[in-house]
Amino acid sequence: MAAHPRQSADDAREALQRAMARLAAGDQSALEEIYRATRVKLFGITLRILGDRKEAEDALQDVYVNLWQRADRYDPTRASPIAWLAAFARNRAIDRLRTGKVRGGAVAIEEAAPLPDESPLADALLVDAEQRAQIHKCLGALDARTQGHIRAAFFEGQTYAQLAEAADVPLGTMKSWIRRGLQRLRACLEASEAA
């Protein structure tokens, strides 16, 4: 893992982009490079959503095997590769959570193995900073309650029913709150794209 001492974010992104393109073209050696560069971030995501190390590792395996099977689905013009992979990993973890086999919920962070000393890519492989600022800005414009529920859905993988129970409100009320929040969020993000 010491191959890339202190990469800049741009270098890391470009290296990953090239590896993804190679994988899409059928070069399977690219998968190992992608795994090395992204496993810490993606495992952080599956572990956070699933709250169980074993399940999170299984989900992580699924992510990379699937990636190998259909790397051609990744369109390099659409998004940064790490954003795409992060969404992919989270989606797989949520799928697993919805099977009912996994209890899920907040993860005990102590369960996670300590990070390797050199994890430059864990730092470098952040999603585009501008995009990050914008989603935080638009989320921040929502009322605190709605914002909290949307964050809980994203970070804990909670369902409408779980959110409603935690907030002690009827299910329909929770759906209505979140949907109105998502509607405003969409308007805010679209306005930022048009600007």
Added chain:
Amino acid sequence: MSGPETPPETPDDGVNRDDPMIAAEWALGLLEGEELLAARGKYATDPNFAWRKEWWDDWFAPLSDAMPGAEPGAHVWDGITARISSQQAAVGSAAPEPPASNVIALEARVRRWQWMAGLSSAAAALALVWSFALAPSRSADQSQPVNIAAAAPLVATVPIGETGLRLDVTYIPESEKMLVAAIGLTADGVHDHELWLVPADGSALQSLGVVAPGEVHSMTLPHALAAKLGDGAKLVLTREPIGGKPEGKDAGPVVAKGAFTPV
């Protein structure tokens, strides 16, 4: 139904739950069950919906930067390479089939099943095509020529969408016994799921009964049924009212399928 914080409005007023909204709910992970299945089917067939889902995924992705990273065990990479090489062995030296051609071939197959079984739900059929487009290696497995002793057990896995849930069906020719394992499945209290044999010879579907969620169920097949069960025989799972397909009615929508291969 009214809690202390219930607003005076009716729950869904003022919010149009259009496709972009459903895509947002899905991206956030809020969809479950039927709605999740429907969204996946739509993703496979509706480019606008697919675009919007990915639009939300992209926008939400930076939030994951706030999740602390973690180092997976070293065995994870070993597991990945093992799964990839076993799939490569299964498809020989050929590269994985491009998903697009799979979808076309499968659409034709789904249409045939619908015709055969009188299935009517286009949405379920499309969801099914979707689930196959994502598993090219599995269909490649099925096309493998096999020459194994006649008494070799046959196994079929019936993956349910991309949920990770599946039915495992094992058939032991010697005893004409079939095991149906539905571990991890849970009953929703409104539907049952019925398993059907699609004989390799193209004859009519045969019911194998209602699946018992969360159980491993053993049954002895009638001889006539067992005769139709061989390598390449397929299984489809349909959603039915409690108790299974009502007499004289068409079968419900296909929600999953698989095929037997020898082990």
